[in-house]
Amino acid sequence: GESVGLHLPTLSVQEGDNSIINCAYSNSASDYFIWYKQESGKGPQFIIDIRSNMDKRQGQRVTVLLNKTVKHLSLQIAATQPGDSAVYFCAEKGGNDYKLSFGAGTTVTVRA
Amino acid sequence: NAGVTQTPKFQVLKTGQSMTLQCAQDMNHEYMSWYRQDPGMGLRLIHYSVGAGITDQGEVPNGYNVSRSTTEDFPLRLLSAAPSQTSVYFCASTRGVRTGLTGNYGYTFGSGTRLTVV
Numbered sequence: 636g637e638s639v640g641l642h643l644p645t646l647s648v649q650e651g652d653n654s655i656i657n658c659a660y661s662n663s664a665s666d667y668f669i670w671y672k673q674e675s676g677k678g679p680q681f682i683i684d685i686r687s688n689m690d691k692r693q694g695q696r697v698t699v700l701l702n703k704t705v706k707h708l709s710l711q712i713a714a715t716q717p718g719d720s721a722v723y724f725c726a727e728k729g730g731n732d733y734k735l736s737f738g739a740g741t742t743v744t745v746r747a
Numbered sequence: 748n749a750g751v752t753q754t755p756k757f758q759v760l761k762t763g764q765s766m767t768l769q770c771a772q773d774m775n776h777e778y779m780s781w782y783r784q785d786p787g788m789g790l791r792l793i794h795y796s797v798g799a800g801i802t803d804q805g806e807v808p809n810g811y812n813v814s815r816s817t818t819e820d821f822p823l824r825l826l827s828a829a830p831s832q833t834s835v836y837f838c839a840s841t842r843g844v845r846t847g848l849t850g851n852y853g854y855t856f857g858s859g860t861r862l863t864v865v
Contacts, residue, residue: 677858678858678859679790679856702823726790726854731794732804733778735780737790739789739792740788740789
């Protein structure tokens with residue numbers, strides 16, 4: 636079946652630097668994408684989302700970019716902080732239902 | 748407003764035992780779903796429901812049953828536990844209604860149930 640995947644399983648970032656987490660998806664019918672953050676022992680927490688009719692959306696310290704031409708999604712975290720250390724997942728929703736498909740996740744470690 | 752509540756948080760079962768993982772939401776969400784998460788992997792969809800009385804299979808449904816008698820509750824039943832079902836289980840819900848061009852579907856996850864089958 637079609638799925639969402641992340642390019643790198645781990646990312647180490649210096650505190651204060653910007654982080655970029657990438658995700659590739661294969662379902663061209665997907666119309667909605669979400670980035671989740673999961674801390675150890677907790678459930679996924681919503682970070683930011685974007686619809687397929689947009690190519691960029693900004694939140695507090697986070698920006699999501701969507702490139703439908705190459706089916707690529709990215710999450711940018713500005714001024715990365717120790718509290719940003721977590722596993723980050725991208726998820727996509729197909730056009731005709733509410734099921735979410737998840738990538739394998741990227742573990743972000745922030746170095747002090 | 749509690750969101751999505753899962754019980755128990757931890758459970759150890761012996762092979763062949765059955766049990767029910769509970770999930771309840773108080774947001775009047777139409778859509779509810781169960782995922783399992785295994786080490787180094789993303790979340791995989793087990794079963795989902797688009798409303799009371801309606802359920803369907805996800806990506807990995809074998810060995811699990813669900814029912815949706817009310818909007819609020821969506822229990823997951825393990826019929827005969829196997830070591831391969833050792834995992835962390837998450838329940839999620841969404842309002843299932845479009846909220847405009849920039850609105851989100853409000854997917855909310857519970858805190859998970861860590862299940863070990865020995």
